[in-house]
Amino acid sequence: xxxxxxxxxxxxxxxxxxxxxxxxxxxxxxxxxxxxxxxxxxxxxxxxxxxxxxxxxxxxxxxxxxxxxxxxxxxxxxxxxxxxxxxxxxxxxxxxxxxxxxxxxxxxxxxxxxxxxxxxxxxxxxxx
Amino acid sequence: xxxxxxxxxxxxxxxxxxxxxxxxxxxxxxxxxxxxxxxxxxxxxxxxxxxxxxxxxxxxxxxxxxxxxxxxxxxxxxxxxxxxxxxxxxxxxxxxxxxxxxxxxxxxxxxxxxxxxxxxxxxxxxxxxxxxxxxxxxxxxxxxxxxxxxxxxxxxxxxxxxxxxxxxxxxxxx
Numbered sequence: 001x002x003x004x005x006x007x008x009x010x011x012x013x014x015x016x017x018x019x020x021x022x023x024x025x026x027x028x029x030x031x032x033x034x035x036x037x038x039x040x041x042x043x044x045x046x047x048x049x050x051x052x053x054x055x056x057x058x059x060x061x062x063x064x065x066x067x068x069x070x071x072x073x074x075x076x077x078x079x080x081x082x083x084x085x086x087x088x089x090x091x092x093x094x095x096x097x098x099x100x101x102x103x104x105x106x107x108x109x110x111x112x113x114x115x116x117x118x119x120x121x122x123x124x125x126x127x128x
Numbered sequence: 129x130x131x132x133x134x135x136x137x138x139x140x141x142x143x144x145x146x147x148x149x150x151x152x153x154x155x156x157x158x159x160x161x162x163x164x165x166x167x168x169x170x171x172x173x174x175x176x177x178x179x180x181x182x183x184x185x186x187x188x189x190x191x192x193x194x195x196x197x198x199x200x201x202x203x204x205x206x207x208x209x210x211x212x213x214x215x216x217x218x219x220x221x222x223x224x225x226x227x228x229x230x231x232x233x234x235x236x237x238x239x240x241x242x243x244x245x246x247x248x249x250x251x252x253x254x255x256x257x258x259x260x261x262x263x264x265x266x267x268x269x270x271x272x273x274x275x276x277x278x279x280x281x282x283x284x285x286x287x288x289x290x291x292x293x294x295x296x297x298x299x300x301x302x
Contacts, residue, residue, distance in 0.1 A: 044267040044268075045267055045268050057232075058267045058268065061258055061262065065262065084164065085164060085165075086164060086165065086171075086262065086263065086264070086265035087164055087265045087267065088163065088164035088265070089164075103144075103148060110141075110144075111141075114137050114138075114141055117137060
């Protein structure tokens with residue numbers, strides 16, 4: 001009888017331990033995700049600071065919103081879309097891959113091709 | 129011939145750079161990024177009156193009327209600077225609906241502010257948690273939006289409105 005009680009109690013302790021461990025892990029995981037995402041967002045009221053690094057009221061509001069949205073299971077992509085719809089692409093440190101930014105993303109490759117072209121011309125000239 | 133062959137890509141690159149730079153710098157102030165909501169529908173909102181919590185205003189209530197929305201707070205000093213200009217707007221354009229959103233403020237402070245400086249608004253909505261401001265993409269007070277009869281945001285101004293802004297930017301749109 002006593003042994004039965006002991007088993008029940010140990011089960012409760014183990015389950016509680018597992019439950020709280022997962023809970024703490026989930027909170028830490030969310031905080032990590034908030035940090036990762038807010039490091040990619042620009043504080044609109046500060047000079048060159050991310051929302052994560054800033055203590056401005058605007059940044060604190062965005063941090064809260066990001067945390068709530070992550071808790072509600074929204075993806076990082078959805079959260080970024082939500083913020084871009086309201087604050088514009090300016091809020092993102094990393095520009096989106098879209099039609100407007102095609103030149104921005106392709107420019108390094110254009111430079112590379114032109115550079116290679118000149119190297120080729122130069123090497124041909126040296127051979128002669 | 130060989131020289132032209134080498135210089136052509138360089139010239140093309142230079143032209144691309146000049147045009148890109150001109151495009152990037154054309155009328156863009158990094159301190160005042162353009163509103164993402166410009167020419168888009170006014171965000172959906174619902175707010176109770178500062179004076180009577182049962183009196184509610186919704187986004188659909190401002191349809192079919194030109195509306196000037198101003199986000200302000202009693203703790204915001206630049207708001208105090210632009211405040212008298214709303215009386216000017218009120219006097220010159222009585223047909224314009226003036227909607228003020230009291231942002232993250234104490235009700236008592238907001239009431240006292242409007243009592244001391246006067247209340248130019250047709251309706252003062254409460255935005256105590258800042259969620260309405262978030263929907264409008266507000267990131268600093270004061271901010272002012274002009275909404276046309278179709279419910280589209282046609283103008284946004286960040287910071288305190290001045291007489292110049294009123295005359296040269298807002299009034300031509302009214």
